[in-house]
Amino acid sequence: xxxxxxxxxxxxxxxxAEADRDTVTLKSSDGxxxxxxxxxxxxxxxxxxxxIAGGSIDxxxxxxxxxxxxxxxxxxxxxxxxxxxxxxxxxxxxxISFNTAPFKEPExxxxxxxxxLSHDALFDLVEAAxxxxxxxxxxxxxxxxxEMMKGKSPDQIREVFNIKNxxxxxxxxxxxxxxxxxxxxx
Amino acid sequence: xxxxxxxxxxSRPKRASxxxxxxxxxxxxxxxxxxxxxxxxxxxxxADSVCTSWQRVxxxxxxxxxxxxxxxxxxRSTRGLAMLTTRMNRSAGQCSTLFEELPSLGLPTNRCGxxxxxxxxx
Numbered sequence: 001x002x003x004x005x006x007x008x009x010x011x012x013x014x015x016x017a018e019a020d021r022d023t024v025t026l027k028s029s030d031g032x033x034x035x036x037x038x039x040x041x042x043x044x045x046x047x048x049x050x051x052i053a054g055g056s057i058d059x060x061x062x063x064x065x066x067x068x069x070x071x072x073x074x075x076x077x078x079x080x081x082x083x084x085x086x087x088x089x090x091x092x093x094x095x096i097s098f099n100t101a102p103f104k105e106p107e108x109x110x111x112x113x114x115x116x117l118s119h120d121a122l123f124d125l126v127e128a129a130x131x132x133x134x135x136x137x138x139x140x141x142x143x144x145x146x147e148m149m150k151g152k153s154p155d156q157i158r159e160v161f162n163i164k165n166x167x168x169x170x171x172x173x174x175x176x177x178x179x180x181x182x183x184x185x186x
Numbered sequence: 187x188x189x190x191x192x193x194x195x196x197s198r199p200k201r202a203s204x205x206x207x208x209x210x211x212x213x214x215x216x217x218x219x220x221x222x223x224x225x226x227x228x229x230x231x232x233a234d235s236v237c238t239s240w241q242r243v244x245x246x247x248x249x250x251x252x253x254x255x256x257x258x259x260x261x262r263s264t265r266g267l268a269m270l271t272t273r274m275n276r277s278a279g280q281c282s283t284l285f286e287e288l289p290s291l292g293l294p295t296n297r298c299g300x301x302x303x304x305x306x307x308x
Contacts, residue, residue, distance in 0.1 A: 118205070119205050119207060119209075120205050120206055120207045122207075123207035123209065123212070124207070126212075126216055127213065127216070130213065130215065130216050138216070138219065139219075142216065142219040142220045142222075142223060143223055145220045146220045146221075146223035146224050149220070149224060149228060149232055149233050150224065150225075150228055151228065151232075152228075152232045153231065153232055154232055154233075154234075154235045154236045156232070157232050157233060157236050158236055158237070161209035161210075161236075162205050162207075162209065163209050163210045163236055163237050163240075164210065164237065165236075165237065166210070166237050166238050167235070167237070167238060171238075172235070175234070175235045175241075178272065179230055179231075179234065179235070179272070180268075
Protein backbone atom coordinates (compact mmCIF):
# COMPACT_ATOMS: atom_id res chain seq x y z
CA UNK A 1 0.00 0.00 0.00
CA UNK A 2 2.12 2.84 -1.17
CA UNK A 3 -0.70 4.88 -2.61
CA UNK A 4 -0.40 8.57 -1.86
CA UNK A 5 3.16 8.88 -0.72
CA UNK A 6 5.69 11.16 -2.30
CA UNK A 7 7.74 9.31 -4.87
CA UNK A 8 11.05 9.48 -3.05
CA UNK A 9 9.48 8.45 0.20
CA UNK A 10 7.72 5.50 -1.38
CA UNK A 11 10.96 4.43 -2.97
CA UNK A 12 12.73 4.63 0.36
CA UNK A 13 10.02 2.68 2.15
CA UNK A 14 10.10 -0.01 -0.49
CA UNK A 15 13.86 -0.36 -0.34
CA UNK A 16 13.76 -0.92 3.39
CA ALA A 17 10.93 -3.40 2.98
CA GLU A 18 12.79 -5.28 0.23
CA ALA A 19 15.89 -5.66 2.35
CA ASP A 20 13.81 -7.39 5.00
CA ARG A 21 11.88 -9.54 2.61
CA ASP A 22 12.36 -13.25 2.75
CA THR A 23 11.50 -13.68 -0.90
CA VAL A 24 13.06 -12.54 -4.15
CA THR A 25 11.22 -11.59 -7.32
CA LEU A 26 12.36 -13.10 -10.59
CA LYS A 27 11.35 -11.92 -14.02
CA SER A 28 11.07 -14.29 -16.98
CA SER A 29 12.14 -13.50 -20.54
CA ASP A 30 8.51 -12.71 -21.36
CA GLY A 31 8.17 -10.32 -18.44
CA UNK A 32 6.25 -12.42 -15.91
CA UNK A 33 7.10 -12.03 -12.24
CA UNK A 34 7.57 -14.88 -9.79
CA UNK A 35 8.33 -14.81 -6.08
CA UNK A 36 10.53 -17.41 -4.51
CA UNK A 37 11.82 -17.99 -1.01
CA UNK A 38 15.17 -16.25 -0.68
CA UNK A 39 16.52 -19.03 1.48
CA UNK A 40 15.51 -21.79 -0.97
CA UNK A 41 16.77 -19.83 -3.98
CA UNK A 42 20.15 -19.25 -2.34
CA UNK A 43 20.41 -22.86 -1.22
CA UNK A 44 19.39 -24.46 -4.52
CA UNK A 45 20.92 -22.15 -7.12
CA UNK A 46 24.53 -21.08 -7.09
CA UNK A 47 23.74 -18.29 -9.53
CA UNK A 48 20.90 -16.86 -7.46
CA UNK A 49 22.99 -17.29 -4.31
CA UNK A 50 25.71 -15.21 -5.93
CA UNK A 51 23.25 -12.54 -6.99
CA ILE A 52 21.69 -12.35 -3.54
CA ALA A 53 25.07 -12.16 -1.84
CA GLY A 54 26.31 -9.62 -4.36
CA GLY A 55 23.25 -7.43 -3.95
CA SER A 56 22.33 -7.65 -7.62
CA ILE A 57 18.77 -8.72 -6.99
CA ASP A 58 16.38 -6.22 -8.50
CA UNK A 59 13.45 -5.41 -6.25
CA UNK A 60 11.20 -4.95 -9.24
CA UNK A 61 12.06 -8.37 -10.57
CA UNK A 62 15.49 -9.72 -11.38
CA UNK A 63 15.71 -10.21 -15.11
CA UNK A 64 16.33 -13.76 -16.20
CA UNK A 65 16.28 -13.17 -19.93
CA UNK A 66 17.26 -16.72 -20.81
CA UNK A 67 14.32 -18.34 -19.03
CA UNK A 68 10.72 -18.34 -20.26
CA UNK A 69 7.78 -18.04 -17.90
CA UNK A 70 6.81 -21.69 -18.00
CA UNK A 71 10.29 -22.88 -17.09
CA UNK A 72 10.69 -20.18 -14.45
CA UNK A 73 7.36 -21.13 -12.92
CA UNK A 74 8.63 -24.70 -12.67
CA UNK A 75 11.92 -23.54 -11.15
CA UNK A 76 10.09 -21.48 -8.54
CA UNK A 77 7.64 -24.30 -7.91
CA UNK A 78 10.54 -26.68 -7.39
CA UNK A 79 12.29 -24.29 -4.98
CA UNK A 80 9.12 -23.82 -2.95
CA UNK A 81 8.36 -27.54 -2.85
CA UNK A 82 11.96 -28.26 -1.93
CA UNK A 83 11.79 -25.74 0.89
CA UNK A 84 8.77 -27.58 2.28
CA UNK A 85 9.90 -31.15 1.80
CA UNK A 86 11.48 -33.17 4.54
CA UNK A 87 14.53 -34.90 3.14
CA UNK A 88 14.14 -38.64 3.43
CA UNK A 89 16.96 -40.92 4.45
CA UNK A 90 19.61 -40.67 1.78
CA UNK A 91 18.75 -43.17 -0.89
CA UNK A 92 22.15 -43.50 -2.40
CA UNK A 93 21.82 -45.24 -5.67
CA UNK A 94 23.52 -48.60 -5.61
CA UNK A 95 24.68 -48.33 -9.19
CA ILE A 96 22.88 -46.27 -11.73
CA SER A 97 26.13 -46.27 -13.54
CA PHE A 98 29.69 -46.74 -12.51
CA ASN A 99 30.47 -43.37 -14.00
CA THR A 100 28.45 -41.40 -11.55
CA ALA A 101 29.45 -40.00 -8.26
CA PRO A 102 27.03 -41.23 -5.61
CA PHE A 103 23.72 -39.87 -6.72
CA LYS A 104 20.83 -39.46 -4.37
CA GLU A 105 17.83 -40.91 -6.17
CA PRO A 106 15.00 -38.49 -6.81
CA GLU A 107 12.55 -38.27 -3.97
CA UNK A 108 9.01 -39.40 -4.71
CA UNK A 109 7.82 -35.80 -5.07
CA UNK A 110 10.72 -34.93 -7.33
CA UNK A 111 9.85 -37.87 -9.56
CA UNK A 112 6.24 -36.74 -9.77
CA UNK A 113 7.39 -33.20 -10.36
CA UNK A 114 9.32 -34.11 -13.52
CA UNK A 115 6.96 -36.88 -14.63
CA UNK A 116 4.10 -34.48 -15.17
CA LEU A 117 6.13 -32.28 -17.52
CA SER A 118 5.73 -32.35 -21.29
CA HIS A 119 8.93 -33.04 -23.21
CA ASP A 120 9.15 -29.37 -24.15
CA ALA A 121 8.74 -28.28 -20.55
CA LEU A 122 11.36 -30.79 -19.43
CA PHE A 123 13.76 -29.46 -22.06
CA ASP A 124 13.25 -25.86 -20.94
CA LEU A 125 13.56 -26.82 -17.29
CA VAL A 126 16.82 -28.71 -17.68
CA GLU A 127 18.28 -25.71 -19.52
CA ALA A 128 17.02 -23.35 -16.81
CA ALA A 129 18.48 -25.56 -14.08
CA UNK A 130 21.80 -25.59 -15.91
CA UNK A 131 21.76 -21.84 -16.39
CA UNK A 132 20.93 -21.14 -12.75
CA UNK A 133 23.47 -23.61 -11.41
CA UNK A 134 20.82 -25.72 -9.69
CA UNK A 135 22.77 -28.91 -9.19
CA UNK A 136 19.98 -30.95 -7.64
CA UNK A 137 17.31 -29.94 -10.15
CA UNK A 138 19.77 -30.57 -12.96
CA UNK A 139 20.43 -34.01 -11.54
CA UNK A 140 16.73 -34.82 -11.23
CA UNK A 141 15.87 -33.60 -14.74
CA UNK A 142 18.88 -35.35 -16.31
CA UNK A 143 17.91 -38.51 -14.46
CA UNK A 144 14.45 -38.29 -16.00
CA UNK A 145 15.91 -37.76 -19.47
CA UNK A 146 18.26 -40.71 -19.02
CA GLU A 147 15.31 -42.90 -18.04
CA MET A 148 13.65 -41.96 -21.30
CA MET A 149 16.66 -43.42 -23.14
CA LYS A 150 17.31 -46.56 -21.11
CA GLY A 151 17.10 -49.82 -23.03
CA LYS A 152 16.06 -48.08 -26.24
CA SER A 153 17.46 -48.39 -29.74
CA PRO A 154 18.63 -45.30 -31.65
CA ASP A 155 15.38 -45.38 -33.65
CA GLN A 156 13.25 -45.52 -30.52
CA ILE A 157 15.20 -42.68 -28.93
CA ARG A 158 14.81 -40.55 -32.06
CA GLU A 159 11.09 -41.15 -31.89
CA VAL A 160 10.85 -40.25 -28.20
CA PHE A 161 12.77 -37.00 -28.64
CA ASN A 162 11.66 -36.23 -32.17
CA ILE A 163 15.24 -36.15 -33.44
CA LYS A 164 16.16 -36.43 -37.10
CA ASN A 165 18.67 -39.02 -38.15
CA UNK A 166 21.33 -36.80 -39.71
CA UNK A 167 23.92 -39.46 -40.49
CA UNK A 168 24.89 -40.27 -44.02
CA UNK A 169 24.50 -43.90 -45.07
CA UNK A 170 28.27 -44.30 -44.98
CA UNK A 171 28.54 -42.92 -41.45
CA UNK A 172 25.80 -45.24 -40.23
CA UNK A 173 27.52 -48.21 -41.78
CA UNK A 174 30.78 -47.19 -40.10
CA UNK A 175 29.08 -47.03 -36.71
CA UNK A 176 27.35 -50.32 -37.31
CA UNK A 177 30.71 -51.93 -37.93
CA UNK A 178 32.46 -50.29 -35.01
CA UNK A 179 29.72 -51.19 -32.59
CA UNK A 180 28.50 -54.44 -34.14
CA UNK A 181 29.24 -56.28 -30.92
CA UNK A 182 26.94 -53.99 -28.96
CA UNK A 183 23.85 -55.23 -30.72
CA UNK A 184 24.05 -58.86 -29.81
CA UNK A 185 22.64 -60.16 -26.59
CA UNK A 186 24.90 -61.93 -24.21
CA UNK B 187 -2.05 -19.24 -39.93
CA UNK B 188 -0.67 -15.92 -38.84
CA UNK B 189 -2.35 -16.10 -35.47
CA UNK B 190 -0.05 -15.09 -32.63
CA UNK B 191 1.07 -17.88 -30.36
CA UNK B 192 -0.91 -17.83 -27.15
CA UNK B 193 1.27 -16.98 -24.21
CA UNK B 194 1.87 -19.90 -21.99
CA UNK B 195 1.96 -19.33 -18.29
CA UNK B 196 0.85 -22.73 -17.04
CA SER B 197 3.05 -25.61 -16.20
CA ARG B 198 0.52 -28.13 -17.39
CA PRO B 199 1.73 -30.55 -19.99
CA LYS B 200 0.80 -29.29 -23.41
CA ARG B 201 0.37 -32.64 -25.01
CA ALA B 202 -1.92 -31.34 -27.69
CA SER B 203 0.58 -29.01 -29.34
CA UNK B 204 3.40 -30.48 -31.40
CA UNK B 205 6.75 -30.57 -29.61
CA UNK B 206 9.16 -27.79 -30.45
CA UNK B 207 12.20 -28.55 -28.31
CA UNK B 208 15.28 -29.39 -30.36
CA UNK B 209 16.75 -32.24 -28.35
CA UNK B 210 19.57 -32.71 -30.87
CA UNK B 211 20.73 -29.24 -29.82
CA UNK B 212 20.71 -29.98 -26.09
CA UNK B 213 23.83 -28.26 -24.71
CA UNK B 214 26.71 -30.76 -24.58
CA UNK B 215 27.30 -30.28 -20.85
CA UNK B 216 23.71 -31.26 -20.11
CA UNK B 217 23.84 -34.23 -22.47
CA UNK B 218 27.07 -35.28 -20.79
CA UNK B 219 25.32 -35.27 -17.41
CA UNK B 220 22.51 -37.38 -18.89
CA UNK B 221 24.98 -39.86 -20.39
CA UNK B 222 26.75 -40.16 -17.04
CA UNK B 223 23.53 -41.60 -15.66
CA UNK B 224 23.29 -44.28 -18.31
CA UNK B 225 25.01 -47.61 -18.39
CA UNK B 226 27.77 -47.62 -20.99
CA UNK B 227 25.90 -50.39 -22.74
CA UNK B 228 22.87 -48.10 -23.09
CA UNK B 229 25.05 -45.44 -24.68
CA UNK B 230 26.54 -47.89 -27.17
CA UNK B 231 23.25 -49.46 -28.09
CA UNK B 232 21.19 -46.32 -28.23
CA ALA B 233 22.22 -42.76 -27.52
CA ASP B 234 25.54 -43.10 -29.33
CA SER B 235 24.10 -43.28 -32.82
CA VAL B 236 20.98 -41.14 -32.48
CA CYS B 237 22.44 -38.12 -34.28
CA THR B 238 25.82 -36.59 -34.99
CA SER B 239 25.66 -33.99 -32.22
CA TRP B 240 24.90 -36.63 -29.59
CA GLN B 241 27.64 -38.85 -30.92
CA ARG B 242 30.16 -36.03 -30.60
CA VAL B 243 29.39 -35.93 -26.88
CA UNK B 244 29.40 -39.72 -26.47
CA UNK B 245 32.72 -40.16 -28.26
CA UNK B 246 34.35 -36.87 -27.42
CA UNK B 247 34.02 -36.98 -23.64
CA UNK B 248 36.74 -39.30 -22.34
CA UNK B 249 35.33 -38.84 -18.83
CA UNK B 250 32.36 -41.00 -19.84
CA UNK B 251 34.72 -43.89 -20.35
CA UNK B 252 37.11 -43.54 -17.45
CA UNK B 253 35.51 -46.41 -15.66
CA UNK B 254 34.63 -49.75 -17.04
CA UNK B 255 32.11 -51.95 -15.34
CA UNK B 256 33.53 -55.40 -15.87
CA UNK B 257 30.22 -56.96 -14.96
CA UNK B 258 29.00 -55.86 -18.38
CA UNK B 259 31.89 -57.49 -20.15
CA UNK B 260 32.91 -61.04 -20.69
CA UNK B 261 36.54 -61.34 -21.62
CA ARG B 262 36.03 -64.88 -22.80
CA SER B 263 34.54 -63.71 -26.07
CA THR B 264 35.91 -61.62 -28.92
CA ARG B 265 32.81 -59.51 -28.48
CA GLY B 266 33.76 -58.79 -24.88
CA LEU B 267 37.24 -57.79 -25.93
CA ALA B 268 35.82 -55.54 -28.65
CA MET B 269 33.61 -53.86 -26.04
CA LEU B 270 36.56 -53.28 -23.77
CA THR B 271 38.74 -51.99 -26.60
CA THR B 272 36.15 -49.45 -27.73
CA ARG B 273 35.72 -48.17 -24.20
CA MET B 274 39.42 -47.89 -23.60
CA ASN B 275 39.94 -46.10 -26.90
CA ARG B 276 37.25 -43.60 -26.03
CA SER B 277 38.75 -42.97 -22.63
CA ALA B 278 41.74 -41.43 -24.41
CA GLY B 279 44.15 -43.46 -22.36
CA GLN B 280 42.57 -42.40 -19.10
CA CYS B 281 40.70 -45.58 -18.33
CA SER B 282 41.81 -45.81 -14.75
CA THR B 283 39.49 -48.16 -13.00
CA LEU B 284 38.17 -51.58 -13.64
CA PHE B 285 35.47 -52.84 -11.37
CA GLU B 286 34.82 -56.35 -10.18
CA GLU B 287 37.23 -59.14 -9.75
CA LEU B 288 38.99 -60.36 -12.79
CA PRO B 289 39.68 -63.96 -11.90
CA SER B 290 40.29 -64.89 -15.51
CA LEU B 291 43.17 -62.45 -15.64
CA GLY B 292 44.44 -63.44 -12.24
CA LEU B 293 44.30 -59.87 -10.99
CA PRO B 294 44.38 -59.67 -7.24
CA THR B 295 41.94 -56.86 -6.50
CA ASN B 296 38.79 -55.41 -7.88
CA ARG B 297 40.52 -52.21 -8.85
CA CYS B 298 43.55 -51.77 -10.94
CA GLY B 299 44.88 -48.43 -11.98
CA UNK B 300 45.76 -48.49 -15.62
CA UNK B 301 46.00 -44.77 -15.78
CA UNK B 302 49.09 -44.13 -13.74
CA UNK B 303 50.75 -47.45 -14.20
CA UNK B 304 51.92 -49.18 -17.23
CA UNK B 305 49.17 -51.08 -18.94
CA UNK B 306 49.61 -54.84 -19.03
CA UNK B 307 51.28 -55.82 -22.23
CA UNK B 308 48.78 -57.03 -24.78
